[in-house]
Amino acid sequence: MRKKYRFVLLSIMIVVVTGGLFWINRAQVNTDGKKVTKVENGKTLIVYYSRTGNTKEVAKLIQAQVSGELVAIETLDDRPANYAQEVKQNEQEQEKSLLPKLKTQISDFDSYNRIFIGAPTWNMALPQAVVTFLDQYNFSGKTVIPFNTNGGYGEGATFSQIKKGAKGAKVLEGLSLKGGEETNGILLAIKGDKKVEVSKEIDKWLTKIGQK
């Protein structure tokens, strides 16, 4: 009788342990069947730089799906309101690798382990304010997820710059989306139906990279 009881108990334990291992393994495989790292019990930061609101909209849509803190990267000095002037100033800053000072300071940066970084394409690269941001913090051991909006020419060097700048971080596959075309007078483009479409794209991307 006691032997039988022990056997039943052992069988239950085997079923529970096997089931548990199967469940853990399932949680780490995304829709492509690839192993991914799930962020569990971690704090999420979503930072973005945005002039005409497109990258900000994407940041807000990401926040709606993953929660976390939303923070705008803002420079200490005002930027030119005029488009042509901004194009010129940005070009000079990029050529000389200048780092504009930031108004934005994140005092509890160390407490975040998952950081989304959003930036528009400027002159096929990052606005230098985002380079300042990357330069200011210690990304070691964190998971960094880039996203981008652009006027139709893609992310350019923005993702590779984020990868280079976020030293020691695990950088996941980014999402690049068509935003505005200020040069043609189109400022905020991610609105209405386009916003709904973008939200679905974000959902697919987050699932693919194992962040949902």
Ligand SMILES: Cc1cc2nc3c(=O)[nH]c(=O)nc-3n(C[C@H](O)[C@H](O)[C@H](O)COP(=O)(O)O)c2cc1C
């Ligand atoms: C100074 C400046 C430079 C830009 N350079 C590019 C570029 O090289 N390639 C591109 O596709 N779009 C370029 N754009 C367009 C922006 O990437 C696009 O409008 C983006 O969606 C803006 O994001 P935002 O609304 O968050 O500011 C540029 C815009 C500005 C203001």
